[in-house]
Amino acid sequence: MYKISKQFAFSASHILEGLSGDHPCSRMHGHNYIITVHLKSAELNEVGFVKDYRELSFIKKYIDDVLDHRHLNDIFDVNPTAENIARKLYEIFVKQAPQIYAVEVSETPKTTAIYEADGK
Numbered sequence: 140m141y142k143i144s145k146q147f148a149f150s151a152s153h154i155l156e157g158l159s160g161d162h163p164c165s166r167m168h169g170h171n172y173i174i175t176v177h178l179k180s181a182e183l184n185e186v187g188f189v190k191d192y193r194e195l196s197f198i199k200k201y202i203d204d205v206l207d208h209r210h211l212n213d214i215f216d217v218n219p220t221a222e223n224i225a226r227k228l229y230e231i232f233v234k235q236a237p238q239i240y241a242v243e244v245s246e247t248p249k250t251t252a253i254y255e256a257d258g259k
């Protein structure tokens with residue numbers, strides 16, 4: 140199995156619902172998000188790629204157009220935790236790149252949430 144990944148970045152604000160009022164993440168705050176998209180394939184194409192990194196430019200376009208400098212509570216129909224964002228982005232991106240099997244979301248340099256498709 141061959142595996143590749145590519146990172147994308149955006150800045151956005153959010154409020155996490157369902158936390159106690161004294162939890163800092165219940166207040167509006169922002170992150171410099173890093174998204175890592177993971178792809179895999181048992182076979183390489185004729186060039187020797189799982190997929191040309193340049194063919195992932197649709198992800199950069201989505202992030203720039205939809206997420207960058209936005210309030211994520213207005214974008215997603217779920218609480219915008221890192222876990223939920225990872226799953227939502229997986230579901231959106233896999234439609235155009237079926238080799239994607241996982242999406243990672245980092246809100247800070249010390250934290251990462253990963254959504255990985257079952258049995259892929």
Ligand SMILES: Nc1nc2c(c(=O)[nH]1)N=C([C@H](O)[C@H](O)COP(=O)(O)OP(=O)(O)OP(=O)(O)O)CN2
Nearest residue numbers: 155163164170219220221222223246247249250252
């Ligand atoms: N499992 C999750 N826990 C938390 C999430 C999340 O999405 N999933 N999100 C947050 C906050 O939005 C934000 O990420 C703050 O995280 P935290 O690690 O507390 O950030 P700090 O920089 O304040 O942490 P330090 O320990 O001060 O470095 C919270 N939890």
Ligand SMILES: [Zn+2]
Nearest residue numbers: 164168170246
């Ligand atoms: Zn946060």
